[in-house]
Amino acid sequence: MSEQKIDGFELKPGFKGMASDTGSDQTMFKGVHWGKAMMWIFLLSDTFVFSCFLISYMKGRGSTIVDWPNTSEVFSLHVGGVPVPLLLIAIMTFVLITSSGTMALAVKYGYEKNRKMCGWLILATAVGGLTFVGMQVFEWSKLIHEGVRPWGNPFGAAQFGSFFFMITGFHGFHVSIGVIFLFIYTYKVFAGHYDSKKRGWFTKMKGDYVEIEILGLYWHFVDLVWVFIFAFFYLW
Amino acid sequence: MEETNKMEEPNKKEEQTSTQKIGIYLWIWGLLFVLSFFSYMVDWYQFQGMLRWSLILFFMFLKAGLIMAFFMHLFWERYALVNVLLWPMTAIACFIFLMNAEFQYTLFSRFFYFVVGGA
Numbered sequence: 001m002s003e004q005k006i007d008g009f010e011l012k013p014g015f016k017g018m019a020s021d022t023g024s025d026q027t028m029f030k031g032v033h034w035g036k037a038m039m040w041i042f043l044l045s046d047t048f049v050f051s052c053f054l055i056s057y058m059k060g061r062g063s064t065i066v067d068w069p070n071t072s073e074v075f076s077l078h079v080g081g082v083p084v085p086l087l088l089i090a091i092m093t094f095v096l097i098t099s100s101g102t103m104a105l106a107v108k109y110g111y112e113k114n115r116k117m118c119g120w121l122i123l124a125t126a127v128g129g130l131t132f133v134g135m136q137v138f139e140w141s142k143l144i145h146e147g148v149r150p151w152g153n154p155f156g157a158a159q160f161g162s163f164f165f166m167i168t169g170f171h172g173f174h175v176s177i178g179v180i181f182l183f184i185y186t187y188k189v190f191a192g193h194y195d196s197k198k199r200g201w202f203t204k205m206k207g208d209y210v211e212i213e214i215l216g217l218y219w220h221f222v223d224l225v226w227v228f229i230f231a232f233f234y235l236w
Numbered sequence: 237m238e239e240t241n242k243m244e245e246p247n248k249k250e251e252q253t254s255t256q257k258i259g260i261y262l263w264i265w266g267l268l269f270v271l272s273f274f275s276y277m278v279d280w281y282q283f284q285g286m287l288r289w290s291l292i293l294f295f296m297f298l299k300a301g302l303i304m305a306f307f308m309h310l311f312w313e314r315y316a317l318v319n320v321l322l323w324p325m326t327a328i329a330c331f332i333f334l335m336n337a338e339f340q341y342t343l344f345s346r347f348f349y350f351v352v353g354g355a
Binding site: 011014015017018021022028029030031032037040044047048051052055056058059060062063064065072085086090093094097100101103104105108111112213216217220221223224227228230231234235236 | 255256258261262264265268269272275276278279280282288289292293295296299300303304306307308309313314315316317319320321324325327328331332335336338339340342343346347350351
């Protein structure tokens with residue numbers, strides 16, 4: 001997605017390219033905006049944080065001699081008196097994937113300098129994220145009402161609550177921060193800051209639609225983490 | 237090297253606009269929906285044991301791969317960036333392996349001292 005032409009430097013493909021890029025005595029990530037590289041490094045470190053949470057969850061769940069609560073029942077919703085397993089979680093997953101798709105399209109339209117489409121799609125992404133957080137609040141209050149606490153719960157192993165609140169809470173926090181930034185960037189796109197190359201608040205960097213891709217990376221990462229939480233915490 | 241050359245090809249074609257065709261995003265989007273639906277079905281039909289775990293992992297890695305490769309554009313990035321991002325994941329794999337051994341030992345100790353009552 002980056003501009004591939006660098007003056008006076010031959011870009012080779014594949015692993016040969018990796019060797020020559022790395023040993024070029026210049027910037028290593030050819031044509032990658034520094035903001036994008038830094039976002040990737042941040043996401044890498046964030047990956048490690050989430051991995052530590054999920055690994056500690058594996059360790060905690062694997063080493064308890066009390067039965068783990070049946071997530072299929074704990075997270076079921078009653079529709080017309082019939083319990084539907086994991087219904088809310090499934091809807092949350094679809095909402096998050098929808099918002100990930102709109103974000104990907106926003107990045108595309110941003111690079112095409114289609115200001116209106118880009119703006120509306122980021123707004124749609126923000127609304128999707130807000131819906132997700134709203135449903136998570138509902139899920140949390142339902143479980144707290146049913147007596148799930150970080151130190152115990154009525155369904156099984158006591159560790160369940162602490163892992164649940166820690167992992168989904170930290171993910172929900174990421175979503176919330178993302179939603180705030182999505183709304184800010186909606187404004188910035190509609191106001192034309194990236195067409196007029198207006199500078200940002202804390203930087204001398206001129207506004208550019210690459211910022212939408214950087215925001216998109218963060219948002220896709222939030223979706224990516226949810227894929228793992230959905231698999232390991234809810235389905236396993 | 238043949239394969240990597242092919243991977244770079246679409247990039248060169250798109251260089252003027254520096255964006256991909258909309259079709260690829262819609263395809264990936266649709267695939268993510270379908271895969272999520274399938275992983276929900278794993279719970280719906282209450283598959284158990286190895287079948288359940290392998291299906292969950294299969295759909296999870298497929299979804300994660302699609303998101304990273306296409307939505308996060310890693311498929312089109314240069315190997316210098318891709319490798320910097322993906323190799324540290326092996327450290328996580330090592331950590332999972334270590335903690336796997338650890339929880340089995342903890343579980344054994346708990347059974348031994350809490351249930352059996354020690355030596």
